[in-house]
Amino acid sequence: MSGVVTQKREDRAGVYINVRGEGQALHREFGLGCMADSDSSLQQGIQCQEMNSISSLITMSGAAFIMHSPLGCSGCVGGFNQLYHVGQFHDGVQHIKNARYIATNLDERDVILGGEQKLTDAVLEAQRRYTPDVIFILTSCVSGIIGDDVDTIAAELDKQVSARVIPIHCEGFRSKLPATGFDAAFNAIKHYILPKPEEVTERDDNLINIFAPMSMGIADQKELARLVEPLGLVPNFIPFYASLEKLRKIVTARVSASICQVFADEFVEWLGDTYGIPYAITCMPLGVKSTDAWLTAIAEKVGKEAEAAAFIASEHARVAPQIAEVRERLQGKTAYVSTGTGRAFAAAALVEDYGMKLAGLRTRSYETGIHDNVERLTEQYGGQYLLDIAHGGQGHQEVSYLKKLKPDLIIGAASGAHRLGIPVSHVLDAARPTLGYSGILYVGRKLAEAIENTAFIEKLAQHRRPPYKDSWYDADYKKFNRAAAGSGGDADV
Numbered sequence: 001m002s003g004v005v006t007q008k009r010e011d012r013a014g015v016y017i018n019v020r021g022e023g024q025a026l027h028r029e030f031g032l033g034c035m036a037d038s039d040s041s042l043q044q045g046i047q048c049q050e051m052n053s054i055s056s057l058i059t060m061s062g063a064a065f066i067m068h069s070p071l072g073c074s075g076c077v078g079g080f081n082q083l084y085h086v087g088q089f090h091d092g093v094q095h096i097k098n099a100r101y102i103a104t105n106l107d108e109r110d111v112i113l114g115g116e117q118k119l120t121d122a123v124l125e126a127q128r129r130y131t132p133d134v135i136f137i138l139t140s141c142v143s144g145i146i147g148d149d150v151d152t153i154a155a156e157l158d159k160q161v162s163a164r165v166i167p168i169h170c171e172g173f174r175s176k177l178p179a180t181g182f183d184a185a186f187n188a189i190k191h192y193i194l195p196k197p198e199e200v201t202e203r204d205d206n207l208i209n210i211f212a213p214m215s216m217g218i219a220d221q222k223e224l225a226r227l228v229e230p231l232g233l234v235p236n237f238i239p240f241y242a243s244l245e246k247l248r249k250i251v252t253a254r255v256s257a258s259i260c261q262v263f264a265d266e267f268v269e270w271l272g273d274t275y276g277i278p279y280a281i282t283c284m285p286l287g288v289k290s291t292d293a294w295l296t297a298i299a300e301k302v303g304k305e306a307e308a309a310a311f312i313a314s315e316h317a318r319v320a321p322q323i324a325e326v327r328e329r330l331q332g333k334t335a336y337v338s339t340g341t342g343r344a345f346a347a348a349a350l351v352e353d354y355g356m357k358l359a360g361l362r363t364r365s366y367e368t369g370i371h372d373n374v375e376r377l378t379e380q381y382g383g384q385y386l387l388d389i390a391h392g393g394q395g396h397q398e399v400s401y402l403k404k405l406k407p408d409l410i411i412g413a414a415s416g417a418h419r420l421g422i423p424v425s426h427v428l429d430a431a432r433p434t435l436g437y438s439g440i441l442y443v444g445r446k447l448a449e450a451i452e453n454t455a456f457i458e459k460l461a462q463h464r465r466p467p468y469k470d471s472w473y474d475a476d477y478k479k480f481n482r483a484a485a486g487s488g489g490d491a492d493v
């Protein structure tokens, strides 16, 4: 099965998924190599791989998707389809299309007798209805458990129909980290779409691959294109709103950049090793400092440091007065960040742009790629913030320590926060600009509005009971964790 991810993200060296404590302490432990994951006897929720695989590719033009799964597994696609509509609208598309997907609706009968015929029928139906360039087959827990031979079926149908038929192995149980679903999508691109190194005959000296997930909207694409323009670069955004042709062009680029440290990181490194394409992987360009770092890292790869420095200076001058306006509204407030790994560390660095203090940060993984960001946060905030690495969310823990931390604002999606009366906002907004120098203004105003308009959240907290009994808030929130030897990570808040 050549398209299968051979190493889950949590099995990579230097990846930790269940550890918590003061930011500074965890940074030191990781640096000394003595950090260790704890285990938990209560696991509240782990995001499905399939969601990340399909969200990576669903906006591709000329693509159709087969969810080889029970119907429920395709439930998330409706939400992604809505974002696809918004993206097309922002891109000026007149006749907005739906994403093209079919679920095989595996049921009890298929669990016993197999679902291979249903899969074959669905692929042929997708070809008949849509005549796409490519049909991606997304596997599920059920197709994986019953052992349908998806690769062989895809290979046979690939010869029969005009579309490329490509399997993506994204069974939900495959990994504890949902970002493995991104890896599965990129593995499929790597094995089934890209030309071999000896087949690449030309390079485009102006082309930059920018790898970004669906949570980055068209407005963000436009901002990123504006950022790399002074470096003489034209972006090939992958895989968001890409096409089969744009995917094939990946190997002709001069340089690659990822939107953060965990999206397509392995793929970008592989492109460097296999095709000699230099790459920059830094913090997400969210906020002034992270945008500076993102652009400077790309400039260094193409020898345009002076151009980048001049552009950065002019952008700082442009946005400084408006940031000062936002700072006045947010100065001195405390923020808690709870979101995916790449975006979380960028958001945590961003709160300083607005004069806020970081009270805590929860995300899915601590890995080598974000170690420098934790160091930067330690310098910014003195290391006195809670860092909670909880791959499965662990809402029961989060809501408990949030009640003690009492931040003025939560950035992200924290469990039960509304019922605790804490205002919540997000820096993840695929419908509006969040990235780059232009994004910082929108994000800042949005956070300020959340903190200034608390009437609804206060009423909600007055009239709704918190999600757990009082006894839970008084208990040790780590009581379901099994401490790991050698780790001081599970320290108290």
Ligand code: SF4
Pocket: 047, 048, 049, 050, 051, 069, 072, 073, 074, 139, 140, 141, 142, 171, 172, 173
């Ligand atoms: S593939 Fe598995 S984890 Fe994902 S939605 Fe289906 S049953 Fe749930």
